[in-house]
Amino acid sequence: MTELDPVAATLDAVHRELAPLDEGELAGYIPPLLLADPSRFGLAVCSPEGRLWSAGDHAEHFSIQSISKVFAFALALADRGLDAVLERVGCEPSGERFNAISLEADTGRPDNPMINAGAIVTCSLVAGDSAAGRFGRILSLMSACAGRDLTVDEGVFAAELETADMNRALGYLMRSAGSLTADVDETLWVYLRQCAVLVTADDLAVMAATLACGGVNPVTGVRTMSSDVARHVLTVMATCGMYDASGEWMLRVGSPAKSGVAGGVITASPATFGLGLYSPLLDAQGNSLRSVRACELLAERFSWHAL
Amino acid sequence: MTELDPVAATLDAVHRELAPLDEGELAGYIPPLLLADPSRFGLAVCSPEGRLWSAGDHAEHFSIQSISKVFAFALALADRGLDAVLERVGCEPSGERFNAISLEADTGRPDNPMINAGAIVTCSLVAGDSAAGRFGRILSLMSACAGRDLTVDEGVFAAELETADMNRALGYLMRSAGSLTADVDETLWVYLRQCAVLVTADDLAVMAATLACGGVNPVTGVRTMSSDVARHVLTVMATCGMYDASGEWMLRVGSPAKSGVAGGVITASPATFGLGLYSPLLDAQGNSLRSVRACELLAERFSWHAL
Amino acid sequence: MTELDPVAATLDAVHRELAPLDEGELAGYIPPLLLADPSRFGLAVCSPEGRLWSAGDHAEHFSIQSISKVFAFALALADRGLDAVLERVGCEPSGERFNAISLEADTGRPDNPMINAGAIVTCSLVAGDSAAGRFGRILSLMSACAGRDLTVDEGVFAAELETADMNRALGYLMRSAGSLTADVDETLWVYLRQCAVLVTADDLAVMAATLACGGVNPVTGVRTMSSDVARHVLTVMATCGMYDASGEWMLRVGSPAKSGVAGGVITASPATFGLGLYSPLLDAQGNSLRSVRACELLAERFSWHAL
Amino acid sequence: MTELDPVAATLDAVHRELAPLDEGELAGYIPPLLLADPSRFGLAVCSPEGRLWSAGDHAEHFSIQSISKVFAFALALADRGLDAVLERVGCEPSGERFNAISLEADTGRPDNPMINAGAIVTCSLVAGDSAAGRFGRILSLMSACAGRDLTVDEGVFAAELETADMNRALGYLMRSAGSLTADVDETLWVYLRQCAVLVTADDLAVMAATLACGGVNPVTGVRTMSSDVARHVLTVMATCGMYDASGEWMLRVGSPAKSGVAGGVITASPATFGLGLYSPLLDAQGNSLRSVRACELLAERFSWHAL
Known part of the structure; x- marks a missing residue:
């Protein structure tokens, strides 16, 4: 240079x-x-x-x-296909903040995979036998995109887990609306770990x-x-x-x-x-x-x- | 061919x-x-x-x-510049229908120029001495883009004027919120005429x-x-x-x-x-x-x- | 005393x-x-x-x-009966401000007769051949309740008419939703005059x-x-x-x-x-x-x- | 008779x-x-x-x-006084359904103690060393009002606990908004038990x-x-x-x-x-x-x- x-x-x-x-x-x-x-x-x-x-x-x-949402979404698309993913999470701007409680009235779908609610559903759509398995595949994709093996900041992850009330609320709301079918705690574990x-x-x-x-x-x-x-x-x-x-x-x-x-x-x-x-x-x-x-x-x- | x-x-x-x-x-x-x-x-x-x-x-x-909204917006941008237009009408998706009552809480701005409320404000931002003058300039731009002189369907225009309750409501709402400063009836005349x-x-x-x-x-x-x-x-x-x-x-x-x-x-x-x-x-x-x-x-x- | x-x-x-x-x-x-x-x-x-x-x-x-809303509502009830009035205006608290745009999603009814939107519909339900006739009956009822002939402050009335954008917007919204069937200008004339x-x-x-x-x-x-x-x-x-x-x-x-x-x-x-x-x-x-x-x-x- | x-x-x-x-x-x-x-x-x-x-x-x-909400509210009022209770839960109609997510924008307070969100906060305001202690006092008040010792239907209670996603979501939302300061699981235990x-x-x-x-x-x-x-x-x-x-x-x-x-x-x-x-x-x-x-x-x- x-x-x-x-x-x-x-x-x-x-x-x-x-x-x-x-x-x-x-x-x-x-x-x-x-x-x-x-x-x-x-x-x-x-x-x-x-x-x-x-x-x-x-x-x-x-x-x-939140930049991790992009790669979890990519993996969900690869694992399930566009149509199957769109059945569970929308693709329209919400006109609102990242933590908006924006679920579609009729389907309970979160508006899109870039807001927290949509990113949580997206994590649950990534294939894998366990939370660890799903997270491992997201980490692998991010590492392949970066061209090196990425790692987790365990201090940040622990802090995320401790302050997850709002994301936990979104998880239970979507369970209640039927748009999240996976376990809330396991799905949050994947979501918060990818953020760290x-x-x-x-x-x-x-x-x-x-x-x-x-x-x-x-x-x-x-x-x-x-x-x-x-x-x-x-x-x-x-x-x-x-x-x-x-x-x-x-x-x-x-x-x-x-x-x-x-x-x-x-x-x-x-x-x-x-x-x-x-x-x-x-x-x-x-x-x-x-x-x-x-x-x-x-x-x-x-x-x-x-x- | x-x-x-x-x-x-x-x-x-x-x-x-x-x-x-x-x-x-x-x-x-x-x-x-x-x-x-x-x-x-x-x-x-x-x-x-x-x-x-x-x-x-x-x-x-x-x-x-509504395709006319695109060209009225172009003319407003040309007449006022991007920043001045964005002061009066937003550029964010509303997450709602075409006739949504989506005014920003603090500014009274309609969400974007593609919904009716935003298109009505946009018409008011087109330069011109009168409603006829503003409409004439929009028609000229559309004609130049089409490459021929376009004309109005007077029957459609008359029918639009007769059934404009919702658009009139949007106009008065925006007058009340301060985001529309022009006369409601004149502005609707331009907006509905461009649609015809x-x-x-x-x-x-x-x-x-x-x-x-x-x-x-x-x-x-x-x-x-x-x-x-x-x-x-x-x-x-x-x-x-x-x-x-x-x-x-x-x-x-x-x-x-x-x-x-x-x-x-x-x-x-x-x-x-x-x-x-x-x-x-x-x-x-x-x-x-x-x-x-x-x-x-x-x-x-x-x-x-x-x- | x-x-x-x-x-x-x-x-x-x-x-x-x-x-x-x-x-x-x-x-x-x-x-x-x-x-x-x-x-x-x-x-x-x-x-x-x-x-x-x-x-x-x-x-x-x-x-x-707005205290006049109480008496216009009384007259609408007397003229039409409770059921007929409730078909056109609700009786539930809106949880919002006086000028809320609170129309029921399915019926277009304003929430109740104490918010402006509901009071405007209420005025349209008072019997009378003309705006003047309807206002006259409301004034008579208020006078009978007060025990003396009440009069209008014409200066206040003129000022109300000049700054009625929001109420006019509510009127056109309800026309559009089908909950107001009377003429907007005439109904506002009655409503604003009773306020004065x-x-x-x-x-x-x-x-x-x-x-x-x-x-x-x-x-x-x-x-x-x-x-x-x-x-x-x-x-x-x-x-x-x-x-x-x-x-x-x-x-x-x-x-x-x-x-x-x-x-x-x-x-x-x-x-x-x-x-x-x-x-x-x-x-x-x-x-x-x-x-x-x-x-x-x-x-x-x-x-x-x-x- | x-x-x-x-x-x-x-x-x-x-x-x-x-x-x-x-x-x-x-x-x-x-x-x-x-x-x-x-x-x-x-x-x-x-x-x-x-x-x-x-x-x-x-x-x-x-x-x-939900009739139990009335008695939990009575006990919270008796324990804390009207003003302290109103600081944490509103008293205005929400204009919405029983499970509405109606938290005040500025305070995070649920609208009133009769909707689920407000009833959950109310439970947390009842005095007591433990969840069992708080529930015991609510049961005692209900029994005193009925004039006999009331009991819990354990089958209904177990079923409530299993299908509490929406109430759990409300709990975490209010934790996140600061209006619920108690533990979500413990508070839901009291709330769902009083319902049974x-x-x-x-x-x-x-x-x-x-x-x-x-x-x-x-x-x-x-x-x-x-x-x-x-x-x-x-x-x-x-x-x-x-x-x-x-x-x-x-x-x-x-x-x-x-x-x-x-x-x-x-x-x-x-x-x-x-x-x-x-x-x-x-x-x-x-x-x-x-x-x-x-x-x-x-x-x-x-x-x-x-x-």
Whole structure:
């Protein structure tokens, strides 16, 4: 990477421009997230050829949180097929927050797999003999997409389990509505454990690029999911990925995306790029403030709008 | 067009396959729409080079209805800029029907410009000295996109005015919430008149292709709007165009779309194609039944998913 | 009235205690209400024998506003019967504010006759050849209950008409839902004109006592409505009269009540008393602050809880 | 009781008139309730002097279900005082069904103690060292009001525990909102166990009469709660007791009431009477069909409307 490389230069420029931004707040819903260093800010881009550019704290580890929903959804689609999955979880934006109690009146389906309720049902649709088996398959898929063996932050996982009242409520609501047929405690164990997997901005960039390349990891060359599954995943990220700000994100940035409450963001444009970002200070919508701003700047400079 | 032309052959095949489908119902909300011939079914595709293929009743005239919202929104964006428009109307899916009373709690903004409430505000944002002036500019833009002078069906317009209680209610609600500052009766006059403009499936194909070509009508070569406006319009069609079925449409078809209650549909993929369809029998969501099915078949056969 | 009269003494004590209270705000939704003197505070009690006790600004005139809903409802019940009225307007608390858009999903009925939407439908159910005729009958009933000829404040009425966007929206919504079949403008004319009728705290006390005496004005001895109608009116006041604070009112005070935005309150206990109050400073719920506090004190001192 | 006793004659007549009514359905939400004999129908009235009249299956045992909410609420009021209880559970009608997810936006309080969410919080407010201790005190109060030692149907209790997904969801939602601070499983144990207490129509009549007599059991002469608590309980029954049909009940019957899903109903008018009914066939609102109809007939014949 020399000064002449325009991608590297742009990443560096965006990093320099946004690093001083110290607005926003650390996520407070579980104690370990409050220990994050608010000055951290990392970015990485991965091309369809598998080339990786990075800037800032791109190798810093943090928990993947809601970005894991994307990969559990991919596995459920691969295991059950689109129609079977849509019978149990919708694909429409809810117009509401991540923890909305948005179950369809007639079917009890949660609105989409990117809100917590939908992600919990999604976990229950992943094939496996046991909770450990289902989680193991989700971890394997995430690892294949990242191109390395990912691990769980046990401290974060323990904290998630302790503060899961709202997710437990969603689980019992869906049991009661008939949309969740699995055991609530077991399903939450899978869901919360996948949220506690550790990644870096570099990992997220490669994972995003894998989606952008129709399911083939462009660094390792390994196919992780079918191209249909990758397309369906990106589509749901486009319409539902940023919760009740998805429409504005598509106008301002234009590539399907998903954020996590620990400060991670992925966004990907088919056959064009995968982007991973990390910065733990969150805006009022619960999205990583520097990361969102960085995506807007990069979208402007690279004109990568998907439409 | 010979047998060897694959586009013509596919359109003919889809028309042949779906013409016998006689499920669904005519729109009953204004009397003139009940007079439509339920057997009518027309399709047209326009390429970025301006070549047009058609099948079935592609030259049949019908009222454009809600598809007009797309062009009023384009004009409001051109007149005021994205930020000023977004101050008055949101860009998030409402998760609800076309006539939803979805105003944001704090701002009174309607959720997006594709639902009736948002389209009414959008009309009020089009520049012009009078209702007639604003309508004239919307008609001019639609005509430029179609490549011919479009006209109003006065019978349909009169019927719309007579049955406008719900839209009038939305207008007064938004006046009361401060999100509509213009006169309700004048604004409804513009909105309902734009809905009564007559088009054909051929017209809609060219109009869609104009959006797909960044605002340049590929048949006439005339620029009708900036490429930024065209992109913003397509983005909002992608996230909000098919009301509470937009997410599933993007999964199943994959290109931004808008339907009208008289049976018209447009859908467009950037730099790829514009498609116009007409068939007056509607499904339970109020979308043209044969047209939706035709888009699904064509998406499958041409693999034109935008993501 | 001598010092020995315990009712007079209690009213005076309550007036003395609460007159210094200058919290709350004048109603701002129409300009004339902002001209009220915030120090005004009047109380009056009328016994079933027609004896009247008063304190403070009991003879001050102000517009009756939403308290008029009680009498329009009484007249609709007398004209159509309970069952016919309940087909068009519900009798359940809405759990919401006075201007809630609370129409039943299946019938389009407004929740109850004490919210604006229900009061508008109620006006349309009052018999009469014309808007003027219907209003005249409502004014006559209110006058009979007060025992004197009441008149309209034309300035308040003109201001109401000018700022009626929300009520007009409710009217068109109900037209659209089929629950209002009359003309919106004519019905609003009746509704807003009844709101602009001038009364005093003395008037309200006699009007409340008329309800408490099964429809017979205890001062004039004139029967104004049947005892069934009076009971039905008091019942709806008990469950819906104080909007989303009706349950707490029944716990703290215990007698059916209705408030108006100009600062009036009536409350009545069957065969026990009628109470009229006036003070224009409103609390956060839009109820007269001193009047509510006075009712709580009087309920405590007289133990007049209805249950 | 001779033929000359008008109360006995009226109860017999109402029983004779309604016994043939075989519409409605048995409650299906727990299996034991489906085993009830649909022909059962019992009524009992208890006067303020403690005299009891009965008709039909007045000695048949059934589970008290939601009628228990009334007595848990009484105990919470006695233990904590009205203000402390209202800080944790509201007193406003929710305008919704018994299992509504109606938590106040700002406080997380359930709307009122008669819906399940509010009854669960109420249980947690009853004083006691343990779940067993709290339940024991609720059972003692119910026994004192009935004038005999009541017992639990262990089969019904076991079935309740097995099908408690919705109530468990409500519990975790309220934990998450901060309005329930106790353990969910322990609180549900108390709540579901109180629902499984066995009573007869005779018991319910005496319990209702105890409320009507300001907390003194008119048969045993024992004071079970203060007169303030009894009045507060009756008031909340009046505004919220029959869920989303409370307003119509007060119009048609006029005395505060509470129903249970096993087919029981109590209704009481201060200083006038207590009424207990049982018939397991339910109407569409989940209220005992014959019991509701019987209350309407009795209200008409005895003119016992509270207002």
